[in-house]
Every structure is written in C-alpha cells, then in structure tokens.
Amino acid sequence: xxxxxxxxxxxxxxxxxxxxxxHWARGREEARQLVGQVIKELKATKVALAENPFLEALGLxxxxxxxxxxxTSGNPREQVAQADLGISSFTLAVAETGTIVQDATDISARLxxxxxxxxxxxxxxxxxxATLREAIAFWARRGEIPGYLAFVSGPSRTADIERVLTIGVxxxxxxxxxxxxxxxxxx
Numbered sequence: 001x002x003x004x005x006x007x008x009x010x011x012x013x014x015x016x017x018x019x020x021x022x023h024w025a026r027g028r029e030e031a032r033q034l035v036g037q038v039i040k041e042l043k044a045t046k047v048a049l050a051e052n053p054f055l056e057a058l059g060l061x062x063x064x065x066x067x068x069x070x071x072t073s074g075n076p077r078e079q080v081a082q083a084d085l086g087i088s089s090f091t092l093a094v095a096e097t098g099t100i101v102q103d104a105t106d107i108s109a110r111l112x113x114x115x116x117x118x119x120x121x122x123x124x125x126x127x128x129x130a131t132l133r134e135a136i137a138f139w140a141r142r143g144e145i146p147g148y149l150a151f152v153s154g155p156s157r158t159a160d161i162e163r164v165l166t167i168g169v170x171x172x173x174x175x176x177x178x179x180x181x182x183x184x185x186x187x
Contacts, residue, residue: 007095007128008179014098018154021176024125031122031180032063035087038120038176039067044084048072050112054089055122058180076108086116086172090152092127092135093177097153100177101135104150113152119172121152125181 002010012022025031035058039047047069049060064071064087072079080086088109092101100121104110113119129135139145155175 002095002130004125004128007130010095010130011093011098011128014096015154015177016098018098019175020098020154021174023176023178025178025180027181028058031058031178032060034178035060035120035122036063036067038118039064039069039085042084042118044069044118046070046072046083046085048076048080048083048086048112048116050086050088050106050109052089052109054124055087058122060087076111080108080111081115083112083116085118085120086112086114087120087122088112090121090123090127090150090177092129092138093123093179094129094132094135094151096131099132099151099153102150102152103139103146103148105146105148110148110150113150114172117172118174118176119152120176120178122178122180125179128179 008024015022023034025034047064049055049064049071061071072083090100090102094101100123102109113121129138139149152175155173
C-alpha cells in the first residue's frame with residue numbers, strides 16, 4: 001500500500017508528462033494564495049467559478065475579486081466561454097495516470113473545466129487514489145455512478161492526419177491542479 005506522499009509523487013510524474021501543472025497546498029490559506037498567483041500570472045480579467053461546497057469553503061470568490069478579476073454571471077453557456085480562467089473542484093485524482101476525476105453531471109461544472117483557455121482544478125488531498133480501479137470503486141460504493149464522470153488528463157490535445165499535435169483547440173491549453181490538504185492530508 002502506497003503512502004500519500006508516494007501517490008502524490010507518482011501523480012506529479014504522470015500529470016507533468018502530459019502537460020499538467022501540479023501544486024500541493026498545506027491548508028486553505030495556501031490554496032487561496034496559489035489560486036491568486038495563477039489569476040495574477042494569467043492577468044485574468046474574467047474568471048468562471050463552479051459553485052460547490054468545497055470551493056465555497058475555500059472562499060475563492062473573495063480571492064478572485066482581490067486579484068481584480070470579475071466573476072462570470074448569467075447564462076453559463078454564454079459567459080464561461082468569455083472567461084480567461086475556469087476554476088472547479090474534482091473529487092479524485094488517479095496517481096497511475098495523472099488523471100483528475102469529477103462528477104460533471106452539472107453542466108456548469110463541465111463548462112468551467114472545458115471552455116476557458118486555462119482550467120484550475122482543486123482536489124482534496126484525501127481524494128488521491130492509486131488506480132483507476134480504485135476511482136471507479138469509490139463511485140460504486142456511493143451506490144450509483146454519476147451520469148457524467150469527467151476524467152481529465154492534461155490540457156486539451158488533438159492531432160491531424162499528419163500527426164501534428166495541437167494543444168488547446170477543443171478545451172483548455174493549460175491545466176493546473178492544486179491538492180488541498182486539510183488536517184490529516186499531510187505528505
């Protein structure tokens with residue numbers, strides 16, 4: 001059985017191999033600081049934030065405003081596409097593949113992670129699992145697998161018939177994952 005530190009190191013290796021940036025936040029305050037750094041680095045003026053209890057507990061609306069960015073509002077289908085950054089939470093992260101996993105049944109969560117050119121995903125440290133099999137078992141133990149599970153491994157990529165790889169055509173060109181340690185999630 002792997003330790004949390006070993007799982008994190010494996011996740012980082014696999015995720016970075018496909019172009020994902022990975023960070024570890026030791027608590028909520030550090031997570032807010034990292035989110036603020038990404039917003040400032042991007043010079044983001046408009047941010048789409050998927051609403052859920054985990055992100056609300058982190059107080060990210062305040063972080064966005066303090067960075068001088070505007071939160072999208074109104075029709076998500078119209079507004080999210082205009083954002084420089086989409087911020088959402090993912091429930092799990094799979095170390096063996098560097099993949100993050102989200103119940104994306106709510107279309108707002110999907111849009112936030114797919115339409116802006118940069119996607120920032122926050123994952124509770126306790127959501128780090130070793131294998132895809134463990135991730136599926138997690139959802140099965142809950143009694144029902146969601147109608148739409150999203151598995152994200154790095155930025156959007158596509159290639160033409162000549163095998164010319166292009167990043168960011170059908171989704172974000174940049175993906176940043178922040179694991180948020182809360183209490184017992186120490187490395």
